[in-house]
Amino acid sequence: MSLKIVVCIKQVPVSNNLKIDPITKNLIRSGEPGVMNPYDKNAIEAALRLKDEWGGEVILLSMGPPDFEMTLRQGLAMGCDDAVLLSSRKFGGADTLATGYVLSQAVKKLKNVDLVLFGRQSVDADTSQVGPIVSEFLDWPQITFVSELHGHDKQVMTATRLLENMQQKIEFQLPAVVTVRSELNEPRYPNPRNIQKSYQKNIRVWDENNLAVDAERIGLKGSPTVVRSVWAPEKEVKATTFLEGTPDEAIRELLIQMRASNLL
Known part of the structure; x- marks a missing residue:
């Protein structure tokens, strides 16, 4: 048995000084420093462990500049x-529906994929929507918020879903789409040899001409979500009170003020 696994990952901003397109109200990602979405590292680790156990290959898939x-x-x-970057101006401004559509078409182009893994959500948008949307376009089972994942053979896997008030154990058939939680594993650190090898590998770049996509379903045209306005919260400067006296006196005064403010 060997598995062909696709892991969909996203680059998220590391700066608080983000710029918003005044017309589309979308985040301007080009030129902003970014890092891998933390939950996506758990998805990669899950894929690599399955590969270590069952053999096969792990392909990274991302859409962006x-x-x-x-x-x-x-x-x-x-x-x-292996890695594939879906990059085109025509993909720009995509909401979760248009993004999921393009990713699903890329998975179809890769052919014979057994499993698609996502992190549970991205830390910039926090929607948790793209994985389930991809599963719908592929017409595959979706298993979300997974905290345990085990493979039994080429056709069957089991997972534990960690939900707000319960755990749910599921047995499912492949191919499938799975979104994983950080509780699933501890992502490995790249070793020097793999870092060196990563720069020797070619990253394929696909645009709308490489995929069987409907031009009306990608980018802004394919995005029914409309952002009406975007604004930054106002910064409130609060007064600082310095407590005088000995440490014991300062603590007593602090407790008095906290009780007066109904904090205790």
Whole structure:
């Protein structure tokens, strides 16, 4: 048995000084420094462990501007075999529906994929929607919020879903789409040899001409979500009170003030 696993990853911003397109109200990602979405590292680790156990290959898939290549190389350095970047101006401004549509078409182009893994959500948007949307376009089972994942053979896997008030154990058939939680594993650190090898691997770049996509379903045209307005919260400057006296006196005064403010 061997598995062909696709891990969909995203680059998220590390800066608080983000710029918003005044017309589309979308985040301007090009040129902003970014890192791999933390939950996606858990998805990569899950894929690599399944590969270690059952054999096969792990392919990274991401959609974004050309500088997303650095994040893909981070995944390659962890031990993934291949990487594909979906990059085109026509993909720009995509909401979760249009993004999921393009990713699903890329999975179809890769052919004979057994498992697609996602992190549970991205830390910039926090929607948890793209994985389930991809599963719908592929017409595959979806298993979300997975905290345990085990493979039994080429056709069957089991998973534990960690939900707010319960755990749910599921047995499912492949192919399938799975989104994973951070509780699933501890992502490995890239070793120097794999970092060096990651820069020797070619990252394929696909645009709308490489995929069987409907031009009306990608980018802004394919995005029914409309952002009406975006604004930054107002910064509130609060007064600082310095407590005088001995440490015991300061503590007593602090307790008095906290009780007066109904904090105790």
